[in-house]
Amino acid sequence: MSGDRHRGTLAVILASATLTVMAGAIIGPVVRQIQLGVGVSESLAGLIITTHGALIVVVSPIAGTIVDRVGPRRPYVFGLFLYGIGGGAGVFVDSFVPLLLSRVVLGVGVAFVYTGITVLLYTLYEGQRMDRALGLRSSANSAGAAVWPLVGGALGTLSWQAPFAVYLVAIPLGLAAIAAIPETGHGGRPDDDRSRLERLQAFFGVFRRVPSIPAVYLLYFGANLLLYAIVVFYPQLLAELGVTSTGLVGLYLAVNGAAGGVSAVLYDRLLGALDRHALVLGAFALWIGGLGAAVVVSTRLTAFVPVVMFGLGLGLVFPSSFAWIESLAPPDRQGSLSSYLASAGYLGQFAAPVVFGAVLGVAEIRGVFAAATLAALAAFAALGLALARRGRSAAGAA
Template sequence: MSETQTPTKATLWVIVASATLTIMAGAILGPVVPQIQSGLGVSESLAGLIITTHAAFIVLTSPIAGALVDRFGPRRPYVFGLFLYAVGGSAGLFIDAFVPLLLSRAVLGVGVAFVYTGITVLIFDLYEGQRMDRALGLRSGANSFGGATWPVVGGLLGTISWQLPFGVYLVAIPLALLAIATVPPTGRGSAAHGRSAGEAKRTDSARSLDGSASVVSIVRRRPALPFVYLLYFGANALLFAIVVFYPQLLATIGVTSSSYIGLYLAANGIAGGVSGVLYDRLNRRFGRHLLVLVAFAFWTAAFALATRAGSPLSALPPVVLFGLGLGLVFPSSFAWIESLAPTSRQGQFGSYLATFGYVGQFLSPIVFGPIVTAFGVRGVFGAATLAAALGVGAITLALARRNSVEYRLRKVR
């Protein structure tokens, strides 16, 4: 944590509220895709681009946002991102042509990239220890609760007009004003931060590397970094296996109403919110590695149960178990980046989480889609069961090796 003013309770809640915007970017329009298609007079696939285009621009611009956060500190890029989010997101209130609306979604994606990375580094800079774990857990919980509630809001507003849900993006403006008033500068990017980072490098060379070091050289010195990105990529890919394919599974057991399907997805989000809120206490008691192992065990059980679900009631535990695991994995991923990345490059390396996460979401239907053709929709969850079980095995081996090394070190001492 760099030298900074003491954050207040209001600081944390503004940051947490902003975290819900990153999931809202696409979630709030999901229920009104048919109305958008009709209102714009385009095909279903083109209407779907209105939902997904922002994600592509998050992937493209997150590294730029990370570099700017490291250079200027997280506060200004974060506030800039909130205003850009409001402009790009709310444009649909006034635009009723496909191409201009698509361009506005690109602007939204750039705004999300700055908000996402700004929040990450603000938490790293403003909090430490259990307070940082609590902030990361609340951030994850806010994302999960947002995933459960924003589609409901969008669906309700969409019954009035397909353009009305775009107005919800304007909530970013009061959040930006509150952020200006409550979020303090962190010192990152200033001379003061440069001195503190230099002292950290001299006193804790195991954690900090020279700011001019290449990404490849840093990853070589921190071989755990690729595994954190792989973990975050996999978690997002599995999440979208639920989002995309669980409605198809529910249809096989007679659940076809969009409102009932929404309840299952909401249960997933609420479960993730609960485990996210409890994350700091669970981490203090059990440790990050064990929590991620438990999450993969939850996922293995969830997907295995999904392959056997034969009634509406039996289809509920899988989404609850998956959500509980997600609320443990997401904050753990961010906490590991904070501990592994060089202090002066946390914006850059934190931004890669956004890149890997959204690429995972994009690739999920591409990877799992052929399985539906070959084995049916239950085959998707069979493959996901195998992937999660492999994760359990890999983490168990890593923990065993880690404990063995620690045991040998204790014997030498």
């Protein structure tokens, strides 16, 4: 691939990556206006934010299977068009049921784009170039987390329907992808005449042979669980400090995303000095410090410390998770196995309000962050013990 073609391909992939992770947060600033506009309760209005995520969890494994069979390019382009159509439909509809159905289409689109991006990076790049591309992908996610909600909020001053126009960006991206994304040669896993049960047994047999893969899913689930503890509950902590303006709250969350972008951009360089296990341990240390700081912050200025520290850690964990799946998954299963990573992440996002909401029910808002700190500390200890046992086993074998 020529240099110009390479840059154009990566630019399209990274641009689409900014859209996937924050597909719900684009319209987050106008949920109240949507509720009034379509005349539904708060809980029904909340479904407009969460429905696409449920579809991602369900559809991602299907998308992964299709990617393994036909390669990532066509499912990825298909997903971009679905994303634009399903998300952008909100500009034109003004009643609840059609709007909810459009979010279903959006969720299917995100599932195909998310998995397509992952396998495209696996197949178009290798070695340090792949680590660099995975880091840039996480940085693009962070940029989307910082930028798109601000754009959505600004458009929300025009009408509750205007923020949905952001999703339409995916359509020209789909056209650009047709021109810029090459066929990879990935896919084409042959059909066999085994029963569905036998194929499922063979698929999950991979987990038995490579138990580290479920561990990566658990890591990614936990990272998203803690991320959404910040997204959902940090505004309440800020309110205790007198920060109630939606613009200022958005600034703190944008700083969280920007910090993740910085560490993700440096990811491949950090790998030159440390291995992935060390980077993830460092991320947990940052999370323990940041979430612990949230328990005691007392001023608006010091309230930036937790989001900066957490974001820096996130920029190390996300690309590490994708890189581990690439190295552990059989080549003909990368789509399927990476799709479960997406499902694990969105399950973590769903679980955060439930898990930490239960804590809030028995403790004040700072108790939520104390619980999150303990969760990060437990994960740090578990990973540290696992690495110590592996080191002793390797030493014994030698």
